[in-house]
Amino acid sequence: MSNPRPIRAIVALGSLTALLATAACSGSQPAAPASGGQQTASSANWDEKGPITYAQGKDTSGNVKGEIDEWNKAHPNEKVTFVELSDSADQQRADMVKRAQAKSGEFSVMSVDIVWTAEFAANGWLEQLPADKAPMDGMLKSAVDGATYFNKLYAYPSTSDGALLYYRKDLLDAAGIKEPPKTWDEMKQICDKVLPGQKGMSCYAGQHQKYEGLTCNIAEAVNSAGGEFITADGKPAVNTEAAIKGVDWMAGWIKDGTIPKEAVTWKEEESRTAFEGGRILFLRNWPYVYNKAVQSKLKGKFEVAPLPGLSGPGVSTLGGHNFGISTFTKNKGTALEFVKWMNSPENQKRRLQKASNAPTVEALYSDAELTKQFPYLPTLYESIKIAKPRPKAVRYSDVTLAIQDSTYAALQGQKDPKQAFDELQTKLESLTK
C-alpha cells in the first residue's frame, strides 16, 4: 500500500462537493412501478369538498389575489390557498413536475402552460375532466384543442394567446397603401415602396433568437405555408414541400436583409423596442405589445392585423394557459368548482381588463365594452380562431429544442433549409415514437 495523504485527499474531495448538487437533486427517484399512468377519470371523487391550493406563476397584476379573496369569502369551508410561483416559465414547470413526481397533491389546481399540457396528461399527473362536469360550450375551439390529449380533456382553458402583425399605419398611409398585407409577397412589395424613404428601417421581424419564441415563429411560418409539424395522426411531417417553403421564407428574408440580421438575437422585448424605435416596419408579436406601444411615441401611428401567409392569411401559434387538477390532490370537487368559477365569463372579462389576459370564452371577443377598451380584440379573435397549437408531444422539451436546432442552423446560414428539416424529420420521428 502506497502512502496516502488523507488530509489532502479529503480537502480536495471536499472542495468538489458543491458540484454534486446537480447530481444529488436527481438522486431520489424510486424505481417502484407506479400506477398513476393507468388511472382513469372514473376513479376521481368529484364530490369531495374542502380546502385546496392553487399554484400559478407570479401574479404581476395582483388580480389573482383579489379573485381568490372573493372565492374564499363566499366559500368559508372550501378555502383556496394561493401558491405564487416564479415568473420564469421553466421554473414554474420544474416546481409542478417535482411535486407530481413525488405524487404530492400539494398543488391541487395548477395553471399549466398550453405546451406542458400533453406531458402532464401523459404522465397521469392531471385528472381527466368528464364532459358532463366541465362542458366546453362557448369556448374557443382552438383553446379547447390545446387542453385536449388523445381526445380527452385534461384541463380547463383559462387564457388564450395568438400572434398579431403590428404595422406602421402612418407610413403605409403616406405611401398610399390602404390595406395591411395578407401574404408575405404583399408585405415585401409594401416594404419596397415604403422603405427607400426610411433610413435604418428594415421590413419585418418576429422573434428569431434560439428559444421557445423561435418554435412559435417557425411553426407559424410552416403552418402559414400550408405545412404541418405533426399531422393529425401524430406523425411528423416537416420535410414536406409546404413546410420547407415556410422555412425557406424566413431563412431567405434573413439572408437578403428583409428581416434584419441581428434579429437572430431578438426575443419579444428586443423586437418590440426595434419596432417602437422605428427600426422595423412590420412586427410579429403577442397582444401585450399593444398596450406598451400606445404608451410609446408610436401612439396613433400603428395598427394591428392578422398574420400574413404564403398565399393567404397566416396561421398563428396558439399560446395560453389551462387550469389542471392534480391527480394526487384531495377535495377534487372543490377544485373543479373553483376551476369553473375562475374561468367563468365574468372572471375572464375581469382578467382581461386587469391583467390583459386574452379570454377563452368566445363571446367576450365581441363584447362592446371590451372591444372599446382593447381595439385589437377583433383582430386577435381572427388570429386565435384559426391558431394552431405547437406539437402536442410528451417529450416537448426535446421536440422544441430539435425544432430550434434545425431552424436556427437554417437562419444562421449554417445549413440549407431543406437539409436542416430533413434532419429534423428524422429526429422528430424518433422523439414521437
Place this chain on the structure above:
Amino acid sequence: MATAVETAGADAPAPRSGRRPKKNVLSDGQGGLAGLLISPTMLVILLVVGIPILLSVRESLFRRNDGIDPVTGMIAQGESFVGLQNFTDIFANPQAVPAAWGSVDRLINAFLNTTFFTVVCVVLETAIGVAMAIVMNKAFKGRGLVRASILVPWAIPTMVSAKMWGLMFDADGIVNKLAGHQTLWLADNNASQWAIVIADVWKTAPFIGLLTLAGLQTIPDEVYEAARVDGASAWQQFLRITLPMVKPALVVAVLFRTLDTMRMFDLPWGMIGPGKYYVETLSMFAYFENDAGRYGQAAAYSIVLFLYIVLVAFLFVKLLGAEVVDDPETRAIQDRRRAQRKLAKQQRLSSRAGSTVTTGSASS
C-alpha cells in the same frame, strides 16, 4: 491522520525491507482523541456528501421508462436498470450537435466547451490577476480605493453580471457601438464563446488578484533590496523572487478557479441561454437532461464531470504541489516520512546490490 499512520503501522504484515519503523516518531499518541473530535464533522459530510454521491451513482445506472401507450397516450412509469448504458450511449448512440468542434456528440461537445472555458479563462485570469496584484501591492495614493473597486466585479452575483454583459453584448449594445462592427455575440457562434470568456475573466480575475496580493504582502522588502544591490532587473526580480515566493498562494487560487470554472453554469445560461451548443457546458447539459426528466442520464453526466474535476484536482495537487491546507505539523510529518522512505529505499538498493539473487525475488 495520526490514527491512520498508527493503524497502518500495526496492521502491516512485516514490511518488505523489514526495517520500517513500527510507530510514527512524530505522533503524540492522541490519535484516538483526534478521531473522536473529528467524527461529528465526518458524520455530517457522510450524510450530506457521501450518501448523495452514492445515490447519484445508483441513479446513473437507471433510466426512466418513457414508452407511450398508443391507445391512451399514457406514458410508462417507473425506471429500469440499464447498467452503464447511460455512459456508453455517447459511443453507441451519439447525439451529434454542430458547434465549435465540428459535429460531435452533445456530451463530448459539452466536455470540450468546459475544457476550453477552463483553460482559456483560467490562463487569462491568472495573467490579469497577477498583474492586478502587483499594481495593488505598490504604495500609491488611493490604493485602498483601487483595492476595493477591483473587487466589485467579484462581488456582483453571476446571474446579474450575466444579464449585464448580455445587455452590453446585445446587437445594439455598447460593445458593438465601441467596436464599430456588428457582431452577434448573443447568437450561437464563436463570438458567443468569447463573450463568455470576456465576462468570466472580468468577473473572476479580481479573485486571483486578491489571493495573489495576500501572498505578495508576505514577501519581505529586504529580498528585493538585496536583489537590487546585486543588479537584478525588474523582470529578473519578478521571475526569481516574486513568482517563486507567491507560488503557494497563487497555486491555490488557480486551483480554486479551475475547479470553479469547470462547473460553469450560470454565466452561459443567463447570458447566451440554454440549448446553445457553442457555450453549453457539462453542468448545463446535465441540468437540461434533469429538466427533461432523464434523471439517469443527468446523474451519469454529473458523474463524468465529477470524475473530471477529481482528476484535475488530483493532478494539481500532485504536479504543482498545491497545499490547500498548509499545516506545519502535517508538513513535518510528511517530510519525516519522505526521509524514512528514502532511507529505506537506499538500504534496499544497497542490500540488493550486495546480494547475488535476481531482481525478481527481491520484490516478493
